[in-house]
Amino acid sequence: xIAATANTDSLSWYEASARQRIDALVDPGSFAxxxxxxxxxxxxxxxxxxxxxxxxxxxxxxxxxxxxxxxLVAAQEGRFMGGAFGEVHGxxxxxxxxxxxxxxxxxxxxxxxxxxRLQEANAGELAIAEIMRAVIEARRAGANVIGLIxxxxxxxxxxxxxxxxxxxLIVSEQGRISVSGPEVIExxxxxxxxxxxxxxxxxxxxxxxxxxxxxxxDTFVDDEALAFRQAAMxxxxxxxxxxxxVLEAEQTRLExxxxxxxxxxxxxxxxxxxxxxxxxxxxxxxxxxxxxAANNRENADDAR
Amino acid sequence: MTLDDILxxxxxxxxxxxxxxxxxxxxxxxxxxxxxxxLGITQGQPLGVDEAVALARRVLEIVKSGDRAPxxxxxxxxxxxxxxxxxxxxxxxxxxxxxxxxxxxEAEGHCTVALLYGGSAAGAFIATALAAGTLVGLPGAHPAVxxxxxMARVTKLPIDVLKAKAEATPVFAPGLENMVQTGGIHLxxxxxxxxxxxxxxxxxxxQGLDERSRLGAERGGRRKAAEIADRVVALAACAPQGTQxx
Numbered sequence: 001x002i003a004a005t006a007n008t009d010s011l012s013w014y015e016a017s018a019r020q021r022i023d024a025l026v027d028p029g030s031f032a033x034x035x036x037x038x039x040x041x042x043x044x045x046x047x048x049x050x051x052x053x054x055x056x057x058x059x060x061x062x063x064x065x066x067x068x069x070x071x072l073v074a075a076q077e078g079r080f081m082g083g084a085f086g087e088v089h090g091x092x093x094x095x096x097x098x099x100x101x102x103x104x105x106x107x108x109x110x111x112x113x114x115x116x117r118l119q120e121a122n123a124g125e126l127a128i129a130e131i132m133r134a135v136i137e138a139r140r141a142g143a144n145v146i147g148l149i150x151x152x153x154x155x156x157x158x159x160x161x162x163x164x165x166x167x168x169l170i171v172s173e174q175g176r177i178s179v180s181g182p183e184v185i186e187x188x189x190x191x192x193x194x195x196x197x198x199x200x201x202x203x204x205x206x207x208x209x210x211x212x213x214x215x216x217x218d219t220f221v222d223d224e225a226l227a228f229r230q231a232a233m234x235x236x237x238x239x240x241x242x243x244x245x246v247l248e249a250e251q252t253r254l255e256x257x258x259x260x261x262x263x264x265x266x267x268x269x270x271x272x273x274x275x276x277x278x279x280x281x282x283x284x285x286x287x288x289x290x291x292x293a294a295n296n297r298e299n300a301d302d303a304r
Numbered sequence: 305m306t307l308d309d310i311l312x313x314x315x316x317x318x319x320x321x322x323x324x325x326x327x328x329x330x331x332x333x334x335x336x337x338x339x340x341x342x343l344g345i346t347q348g349q350p351l352g353v354d355e356a357v358a359l360a361r362r363v364l365e366i367v368k369s370g371d372r373a374p375x376x377x378x379x380x381x382x383x384x385x386x387x388x389x390x391x392x393x394x395x396x397x398x399x400x401x402x403x404x405x406x407x408x409x410e411a412e413g414h415c416t417v418a419l420l421y422g423g424s425a426a427g428a429f430i431a432t433a434l435a436a437g438t439l440v441g442l443p444g445a446h447p448a449v450x451x452x453x454x455m456a457r458v459t460k461l462p463i464d465v466l467k468a469k470a471e472a473t474p475v476f477a478p479g480l481e482n483m484v485q486t487g488g489i490h491l492x493x494x495x496x497x498x499x500x501x502x503x504x505x506x507x508x509x510x511q512g513l514d515e516r517s518r519l520g521a522e523r524g525g526r527r528k529a530a531e532i533a534d535r536v537v538a539l540a541a542c543a544p545q546g547t548q549x550x
Binding site for chain 2: 035041044048049061063090098099105116120122123129130134136137140160161162163165177178184185187189193194206210215216243244247248250251257262264265267
């Protein structure tokens with residue numbers, strides 16, 4: 001027997017692997033994987049590019065329990081191909097979300113991705129579209145779909161669009177959410193538009209604190225697996241669906257954001273507009289102090 | 305085909321469609337089908353926070369009108385707008401919101417069809433064309449995730465090598481035919497035949513079924529996706545509850 005209280009060790013979400021994150025997130029011993037690495041379902045496309053495959057194609061999907069309740073779980077492995085969506089990788093998540101709709105079971109998606117895998121770009125792009133549709137259908141059937149973002153690869157490209165369909169997002173300071181990555185903007189638009197080597201600029205434009213302050217994420221947690229677990233349990237307590245009222249509220253929220261902050265040139269100007277006196281200190285604040293300073297943040301309650 | 309040619313071909317009895325900047329919005333009567341809402345992004349423009357929120361507003365207005373008329377979404381865009389401002393303001397939420405609005409419209413009884421008549425790429429493609437119930441293309445349309453020169457830079461492969469690989473598989477290179485083979489585009493319209501009846505026939509298709517991975521398997525461009533997804537669904541349904549032993 002594994003004691004029911006085994007999830008007590010400190011584990012950095014950022015440093016952990018996909019499998020370590022799942023083990024620390026769900027109730028001990030409760031996880032059962034679907035199409036695990038022993039099935040050898042690898043990318044059929046990477047060999048064209050003489051690239052190594054991985055037995056699970058960089059994503060782990062399956063079922064587990066959280067506080068005793070069944071949940072479906074997907075975790076991307078950012079250390080394989082940057083957690084990018086390829087054909088097999090994406091199809092495992094699509095299948096999990098379609099199962100969530102059929103079973104009306106909640107889903108936790110542990111994002112860690114640079115977006116679409118370029119070596120199978122068309123298949124990856126279509127997987128993103130199929131997953132977004134499946135998320136909305138699962139939510140309309142009554143399931144919660146919670147995104148957890150705090151991995152090494154962040155949540156970029158198509159991954160960030162999937163995150164935008166989730167019912168709630170839990171983010172740590174390390175969790176970056178953005179469509180175009182810093183290097184992509186710099187390559188296409190020049191270093192004057194975005195200096196990708198300016199790490200402070202990257203963090204305050206795309207990082208978890210900024211996303212939490214503008215309502216781009218719902219819960220801000222420490223870089224700790226236990227903190228993500230507690231936040232996931234809390235997030236599953238409310239179900240909102242995805243109907244006209246939710247999307248109208250989101251429309252209002254996103255229009256308001258453009259009105260309030262649309263002229264800002266830097267995140268610090270937005271934080272000042274939110275009434276944060278010590279806005280230049282935000283990147284350095286520990287979690288407790290940050291959450292206190294974030295009291296007047298924009299939120300997305302009932303509007304995501 | 306130009307946008308004017310397309311609109312004239314689809315709506316010979318006239319239409320009330322406003323084209324301002326990159327945005328298309330209005331309504332028309334489609335012969336054989338009746339009233340139809342027309343939206344879109346044109347002139348190869350990028351899709352940023354401002355455009356996405358305006359298009360989503362229009363989609364939600366249509367949903368709230370309760371008329372259940374079909375929505376045609378015309379697409380000739382570039383990618384998502386790559387800018388510091390758009391990302392600072394949370395572009396991912398705006399693109400997702402537009403996609404969600406289109407998915408909501410379909411779920412609330414509006415048949416949604418996207419017509420790709422020019423370019424589209426990456427996040428803009430996902431938030432518009434790929435969020436419709438059915439996506440059709442016109443000859444000459446050119447969808448992409450990333451252009452080959454950029455792909456060559458990222459993959460560190462010479463462009464000639466990439467071009468040679470693109471001959472062997474539809475899975476990564478840009479282009480209409482590749483997107484058809486992988487199942488993303490339902491069909492390519494015949495530009496030499498009248499367009500209106502072709503669109504009217506599309507509108508009669510059943511909605512709410514995502515057939516793209518099955519089409520990709522049938523056409524040989526994406527052989528694994530449908531099978532893998534189906535297997536996960538079956539495993540999740542069949543795996544017995546409560547058999548885990550610690």
